[in-house]
Amino acid sequence: MANPILVLAEQLRGEISDITFEMLGVGRALASAVGAPLYAVLLGSEAAPLAAKLGKADKVFVADNPQLNLAPAATVTAVLKTVIDQSQAGLVLVGCTNVSLGIGSTLAAQTGLPLVNFCRAARADGSAIQLTSQLFGGKILSDVKLPDGRGIACLYPGAFPADDGKSDQAPPVEKLDLPVEAPKVTFKQYIEPETGDVDITKQNILVGVGRGIQSQDNVQLAEDLAQVLGGAVCASRPVIDQGWQPLSRQVGKSGMTVKPRVYFALGISGAPEHWEGMQNSLCIIAVNTDPKAPIFDGAHIGVVGDVLELLPVLTDKVKARKG
Amino acid sequence: MNLYVLLKMVPDTVEELEVAADGKSLDSEFLRFKLSEPDDHALEQALILKEKMGGKVTVVAFDAPEVDDVLFTALAKGADRAVKIPLNQASLGTVASAKVLTEFFAAAGALTSDSLLLPGSQAIDDLEGELAPLLAAALKLPYIGVVCGVTGDAGKVTVLKEFAGGLRGEFEVTLPAVLGIQSAEKPPRYVPVAKVRAVMKSAQIEEAALASPEQPIQLDIERMYKPEAAGRAQMIEGSTEEVADQLVEVLAKNSVI
Known part of the structure; x- marks a missing residue:
């Protein structure tokens, strides 16, 4: 039998994150292909009841310890190493998320296992694992x-179907009672999202602006379109980092996940971090000067052109149409 | 505070990227490089900390095209010292880079009780993992990534880490430590070209000679290639007027006007 595959389950504020189910789904497929069991490890206080949701795994190792809530990478890694030693796991799946960032690399540094980051696909090839x-x-x-199926794969959220990792059956649980050293990185408190004037997750129409909007003044052109459409402006990370839009308008990995009826991606290249937050929009209209921008591979409607030229004309035409 | 910022050059993805003849790496001939964005923010965060807490900012980079300009720009912005490691960054994976930098920090006796190492949280070519946690593990220092704000205090810092949906967490970190910076609390400052030119005449970039790692890339890369789109957007062409007319039809079809 091949070495077990181990999923580091991710939870935030007592809820299992979608990435966990994505990893369990792909982990189950790989485990079946190589003839290995699939294990999961879940950390933090109140972990025990959450373990019941991880039924896709053949066994869940649970370390129910409040000191493991949002624990630093080194502390999580120490637990993972114990589980790997105990279970002889060969492949470890970790989420490429903000919550888990750094855990895979720390584990790689401490075990010498190779790490493959930003994975969007995984398949078995004999006893080897091929990752994209x-x-x-x-x-x-x-x-x-x-080559030998041993390593750490960090999986990109949204790249694998979460439904494949869900199960109604509760898995067998093995409790871990591990000493946890006093960490040098201590969680103090959550800082709740800034409540802006507008909740972008509740909008039917979002006019998303990226680097291609070029300046804070130009954001007004997007505001004009949003206003006539009855929607709101949102933005990708570079625009937020420049301070051209407040944090409450950020879409993507660190920001909001949105699903409007229409999403304009204006001057947004379509980097995976942004795509993660708006990929489920019902109609994505992308405008970019770069004909090879990745956004065109996922958008429904594409325009190669300058958003600054298009925006005023489009706003006028929408106005005229609405009368 | 003793602040080290690790600067990395990455291909500018605004330009077209081509795969080299070996099918396993990027064709470097037409690549244009720029400073990795989170690293730019790490520099800004270090400069803000220096202004608030006092101390010294050292920027460290591997050799790469246009890296001298980036190092001089950092000095012009307020960094005190610039160090270049004369090993070709493009040939090193993150694991090898972390090994070399570990030697740098060990050899220089650089780490003091008030040291803070600030790499960017991650880079677009971090195939083998992120530098910050690899370095922290090797130097046995505390680490936290996706940092979007740092406040200094004696022997410790309070940092903000981004989760998702705008939710952030506040953490206390004992020094010395490695913080992977995602964004500084303010946008990276602008420095006039004239000031950079003046610094180029007056300042020096130090070189730190370190041995090239035995295994520059750890992973068994089978091939690199451009993604073939599973689906491609329906492209609208024409004059600005024509494009706008068609978009209005799309909006009408989606029942939003």
Whole structure:
């Protein structure tokens, strides 16, 4: 039998994150292909009741310890190493999320296992595991092989179907009672999202602006379109980092996940971090000067052009149409 | 505070990226490089900390095209010292980069009780993992990533880490430590070209000679390629007027006007 596959389950504020089910789904497929069991490990206080949701795994290791809530990478890694030693796990799946960032790399540094980051696809090839990694903001893919199936794969959220990892059955649980050293990184408190004037997750129409909007003054052009459409402006990370839009308008990995009826991606290249937050929009209209921008691969409607030229004309025409 | 900022050059993805003839790497001939964005924010965060807490900012980078300009710009912005490690960054994976930098920090005796190492939280070519946690693990320092704000205090810092949906967490970190910076609390400052030119004449970039790692890339890369789109957007062409007319039809079809 091949070495077990181990999923690091992710939870935030007592809820299992979608990435956990994505990992369990792909982990189950890989485990079946190589003839290995699938295990999961779940950490933090109140972990025990959450373990019942991880029924896709053949067994869940649970470390129910409040000191493991949002614990630093080194502390989580110490638990993972114990589980790997105990279970002889060969492949470890970790989420490529803000919550788990750094855990895979710390584990790689401490075990010498190879790590493949930003994975969007995974398949078994005999006893080897082949992973496809998305690099350079989504412009290049790289196929990487773990020849003996041993290693750490960080999986991109949204790349795998979460439903494949859900199950109604409760899995067998093995409790871990591990000493946890006093960490040098201590969680103090949550800072709740800034409540802006507008909740972008509740909008039917979002006019998303990216780097291509070029300046804070130009954001007004997007505001004009949003206003005539009865929607709101939102933005990708570079625009937020420049302070051109408040944090409450950020869409993507660190920001909001939105699903409007129409999403305009204006001057947004379509980097995976942004795509993660708006991919389920019902109609995505992308405008970009770069005909090879990755956004066109996922958008429904595409225009190669300058948003600054298009916006005023489009706003006028929408106004005219609405009378 | 003793602040180290680790600067990395990455291909500018605004330009077209081509795969090299070996099918396993990028064709470097037409690549244009720029400073990795989170690293730019790490520099800004370090400069803000220096202004608030006092101390010294050292920027460290591997050799890469246009890296001298980036190092001089950092000095012009307020960094005190710039160090270049004369090893070709493009040939090193993150694991090898972390090994070299670990030697740098060990050899220089650089780490003091008030040291803070500030790499960017991650980079677009971090195939083998992120530098910050790899470095922290090797140097046995505390680490936290996706940091979007740092406040200094004696022997510790309070940092903000981004989760998702705008939710952030406040953490206390004992120094010395490694913080992977995602964004500084303010946008990176602008420095006039004239000031950079003046610094180029007056300042020096130090070189730190370190041995090239035995295994520059750890992973078994089978191939690199451009993604083939599973689906492609329906492209609208024409004059601005024509495009706008068609978009109005799309909006009408989606029942939003």
